[in-house]
Amino acid sequence: MNRKKSFKLNEEMINKIISVAYGDAKLIDKFIVMRAAAQNPEIRETLYSYKKTAKEIEVLCEEEYPDDLLRNIIRKNIPASKNTISFLFDLYSTVFSRPIISAITTIVLITAIVTTLIVNKPAQISYHYSQAEINNADQQARKAFAIVGKFFKLTRTTLENEIMDERIAKPINDGIGIVNNLFEGETK
Amino acid sequence: MFEEQRYRFLIQQYKNKIYTYSLYMLKNRMDADDVTQEVMIRIWQNIDKFNILAAKTWIIKTTNNLCIDYLRRRTVAVNREFEIDEFFEDTYSKNHNSENPYLITHFKMIASKVKEAIQRLPENIRSVFILYEIEEMKYKEISKALDLPINSVKVYLLRARKKLQEELKKYEPQEII
Numbered sequence: 001m002n003r004k005k006s007f008k009l010n011e012e013m014i015n016k017i018i019s020v021a022y023g024d025a026k027l028i029d030k031f032i033v034m035r036a037a038a039q040n041p042e043i044r045e046t047l048y049s050y051k052k053t054a055k056e057i058e059v060l061c062e063e064e065y066p067d068d069l070l071r072n073i074i075r076k077n078i079p080a081s082k083n084t085i086s087f088l089f090d091l092y093s094t095v096f097s098r099p100i101i102s103a104i105t106t107i108v109l110i111t112a113i114v115t116t117l118i119v120n121k122p123a124q125i126s127y128h129y130s131q132a133e134i135n136n137a138d139q140q141a142r143k144a145f146a147i148v149g150k151f152f153k154l155t156r157t158t159l160e161n162e163i164m165d166e167r168i169a170k171p172i173n174d175g176i177g178i179v180n181n182l183f184e185g186e187t188k
Numbered sequence: 189m190f191e192e193q194r195y196r197f198l199i200q201q202y203k204n205k206i207y208t209y210s211l212y213m214l215k216n217r218m219d220a221d222d223v224t225q226e227v228m229i230r231i232w233q234n235i236d237k238f239n240i241l242a243a244k245t246w247i248i249k250t251t252n253n254l255c256i257d258y259l260r261r262r263t264v265a266v267n268r269e270f271e272i273d274e275f276f277e278d279t280y281s282k283n284h285n286s287e288n289p290y291l292i293t294h295f296k297m298i299a300s301k302v303k304e305a306i307q308r309l310p311e312n313i314r315s316v317f318i319l320y321e322i323e324e325m326k327y328k329e330i331s332k333a334l335d336l337p338i339n340s341v342k343v344y345l346l347r348a349r350k351k352l353q354e355e356l357k358k359y360e361p362q363e364i365i
Binding site: 014015049060 | 322
């Protein structure tokens with residue numbers, strides 16, 4: 001009974017038909033209208049009629065605004081000085097013309113730098129040596145220190161015996177002897 | 189300079205929408221040119237004030253208000269019933285690349301018939317119809333642009349579609365004759 005009622009061409013059915021014809025109906029409404037159209041020739045006729053109109057309207061599109069008028073308007077509205085555009089100036093003004101954009105740019109740059117530093121951080125190498133290697137290294141270090149110590153000792157001996165005595169003390173001694181001789185000669 | 193870029197972007201994006209809406213509402217090319225120009229000037233004057241994401245609604249609202257002003261002024265002056273199709277010349281031939289003169293003429297006839305019918309719609313339902321069917325705006329956008337509840341937008345659209353159907357039916361007997 002209910003189904004029969006819904007297939008009558010009443011106001012509610014017309015509204016559904018219109019939605020279906022214009023393609024913005026719900027799925028359930030589409031189903032109802034299709035079933036109704038299959039059973040009721042009047043509904044079918046109405047649906048066809050609305051679909052035809054919808055198709056005719058669908059083809060309509062926006063009108064093109066004449067380019068010459070548009071150019072005139074832009075020329076009038078934008079001051080002449082602003083019509084000279086250079087890429088760098090454009091970029092500069094885009095970035096720095098507004099504090100919010102400058103702030104965002106700064107944040108992006110800082111984030112990029114920090115991220116790069118974090119990502120490219122050199123990996124910490126962990127060394128693992130055996131006890132034998134450590135002992136060996138210890139011995140080698142001792143030997144190296146012993147050699148260095150030997151050199152220091154040799155240097156000290158050379159300084160004390162050869163350089164201090166032979167090269168410094170002896171000439172000073174000779175010099176003082178000569179001075180003494182000279183003084184003695186004068187007093188005589 | 190940034191303002192200029194925004195302005196150019198907005199104009200490129202919405203010039204045809206403004207123009208089409210004005211044409212359908214005012215039914216006259218000269219007035220539509222004037223309204224489009226006025227809207228573009230207002231966009232430039234307010235370029236700093238509105239959010240670029242909400243620009244569409246702002247622009248359509250401004251266009252609608254200006255069209256209403258023009259229509260009010262005009263009611264006192266001339267009855268332009270006979271100027272109805274003076275501006276819609278080549279929409280169909282532009283959209284259909286057919287070289288068949290018969291088809292072109294046929295499409296033009298249908299176009300003028302439909303456009304005339306749209307223009308005969310009452311002002312309030314016409315605006316909703318144009319924005320939804322031709323400018324392809326959503327209910328929510330239309331609701332914001334025209335300051336109408338969404339349900340009213342839906343009702344107006346339905347009324348417009350019914351009325352349009354009636355208007356187009358009137359043409360059918362003439363075509364047969």
